[in-house]
Amino acid sequence: MNKVVNSKKLCLYFVSLLFLFVGFFPPTAAFSSEESCHNGIKILSDFDDTIKTYPSKKMAIMGFNALFKKHINVGFDHLYKGIIGQKSGSFCGEEAPLTVISASPSFLYPMVDKLLTSYQFPSHKIILRPIGKKSRQFKMEVFGKILEREEGPFLLIGDDVNEDPVIYHELKNKFPEKIEEVYIHNVENKEGFEGQKSYWTGFDLGLMEFEKGRISLKTLLKIGEKLLQSSPWKVIPPYGHCPSQGFMKRSVIEDEAILKLAEKIDLRVQEICKAR
Numbered sequence: 001m002n003k004v005v006n007s008k009k010l011c012l013y014f015v016s017l018l019f020l021f022v023g024f025f026p027p028t029a030a031f032s033s034e035e036s037c038h039n040g041i042k043i044l045s046d047f048d049d050t051i052k053t054y055p056s057k058k059m060a061i062m063g064f065n066a067l068f069k070k071h072i073n074v075g076f077d078h079l080y081k082g083i084i085g086q087k088s089g090s091f092c093g094e095e096a097p098l099t100v101i102s103a104s105p106s107f108l109y110p111m112v113d114k115l116l117t118s119y120q121f122p123s124h125k126i127i128l129r130p131i132g133k134k135s136r137q138f139k140m141e142v143f144g145k146i147l148e149r150e151e152g153p154f155l156l157i158g159d160d161v162n163e164d165p166v167i168y169h170e171l172k173n174k175f176p177e178k179i180e181e182v183y184i185h186n187v188e189n190k191e192g193f194e195g196q197k198s199y200w201t202g203f204d205l206g207l208m209e210f211e212k213g214r215i216s217l218k219t220l221l222k223i224g225e226k227l228l229q230s231s232p233w234k235v236i237p238p239y240g241h242c243p244s245q246g247f248m249k250r251s252v253i254e255d256e257a258i259l260k261l262a263e264k265i266d267l268r269v270q271e272i273c274k275a276r
Helices: 002-022 059-068 076-084 106-118 135-149 164-174 202-211 217-229 256-274
Strands: 042-045 098-105 124-129 154-159 179-185 197-199
Touching: 042 076, 042 135, 059 106, 076 202, 076 217, 098 106, 098 135, 106 124, 124 135, 135 164, 154 164, 164 179, 179 202, 197 202, 202 217, 202 256, 217 256
Parallel strands: 042 098, 042 154, 098 124, 154 179, 179 197
Antiparallel strands: none
């Protein structure tokens, strides 16, 4: 665990030096695209290891990918659009339904923006950490302000690499009426908090949202097919925890098309993990 966290810190330090060297000055770290929303649900999401993924945790590879590559955990573009109910070309008003809040330093804003735009994520705001501010303090303040001033309901989506589980737990206790669900990407297999739901891939998270009625069958099947066709490390990161066989609890799946797809995905995940 400490190796992964230290790698992230070293990577950010490396990227910071690189940007200072080339004399880059970042723009404002908040953005609203002109897409659409209509379902009423809002998403507050982490970025690294939640939306964006990496082929390795080595500092040089992470730094290069942070600057120049746009790799996501497969299917998350379709998942977020499905949850929010985006329809291309329409407009949802001043409040964006997706807010990406990351402890990544604010000078990485253009890279985060390009990734979200290139995958056509829903209308969104991006809020990144000012240099010198501690990660936990930054996230608690930003999440807290949004939850205080905006109407819900909200989904909180993050990962267990750093402090998302404990931050989201505190927020859920403070704003129980506004936070609908808390989802945590199982990367390091840390013990979570009561009420938080763990997931490994975009499909098993999508399955939970399908059962809640927030995404369509078409969207869920699309996520599953993308997962079967994608590079292995975009399905389960090479530094990530591998789930046991049957991790999607197929016994509770009633739809035959979903069941068949879930079985294929379960098999692919096990094959990816065995090949490490």
